[in-house]
Amino acid sequence: MEYEAVVDPEHPGFGPEELNIDASRLYMTFCATCHGLAGDGSGLPGAEARDFRTAENWKRGTRVVDIYCTLMEGIEGTQMRAYPNFTPWERVAVAHYVRAFLKDKPPPDSQEDYAALVEEYGLDKTQEPKETIPIEKAMELLVEEAQDRQAGG
Numbered sequence: 001m002e003y004e005a006v007v008d009p010e011h012p013g014f015g016p017e018e019l020n021i022d023a024s025r026l027y028m029t030f031c032a033t034c035h036g037l038a039g040d041g042s043g044l045p046g047a048e049a050r051d052f053r054t055a056e057n058w059k060r061g062t063r064v065v066d067i068y069c070t071l072m073e074g075i076e077g078t079q080m081r082a083y084p085n086f087t088p089w090e091r092v093a094v095a096h097y098v099r100a101f102l103k104d105k106p107p108p109d110s111q112e113d114y115a116a117l118v119e120e121y122g123l124d125k126t127q128e129p130k131e132t133i134p135i136e137k138a139m140e141l142l143v144e145e146a147q148d149r150q151a152g153g
């Protein structure tokens with residue numbers, strides 16, 4: 001499946017379910033510790049993780065492509081880091097999951113938004129989407145990442 005077809009909101013094969021990615025499990029594994037199960041940003045003690053229920057105070061914005069970019073690059077100088085181990089489809093799926101917390105439903109991204117994203121990250125050159133990431137694999141990744149960090153990487 002072409003990436004552009006996958007991210008095209010008009011395409012029938014669009015969305016976390018169709019992508020066969022368990023976005024909720026990814027969110028709970030990698031995001032909920034800081035952003036909270038309800039997306040209210042309550043998980044991070046002594047600091048502010050973004051409250052996903054409102055579009056206020058976002059640095060990049062609430063488009064899928066904005067969240068995708070945050071997952072690629074993190075937010076410098078904050079505890080929001082990049083998630084380079086996610087596949088492009090996992091980033092798209094998690095971005096939709098995050099947007100679902102917004103009380104005021106945001107408009108879908110435009111074709112131009114997606115085209116720019118595909119261009120910026122060379123996404124048309126990516127592989128077939130992976131199957132749903134099993135929880136064991138997610139935990140393995142977490143451990144590997146922690147070890148990398150300890151090793152200074």
Ligand code: HEC
Nearest residue numbers: 030031034048049050058059060061067070075078079080
């Ligand atoms: C270690 C804590 C932590 C984890 C884990 C974490 N975040 Fe964040 N996140 C933050 C903080 C803190 C901010 C606010 C940064 C700032 O001050 O701009 C943030 C901001 C964001 C934003 C707002 C971007 C914007 O435009 O302002 C998004 C979207 C986001 N996180 C998504 C995620 C997703 C998705 C995950 C899981 C894959 C995740 N975060 C995991 C701490 C975390």
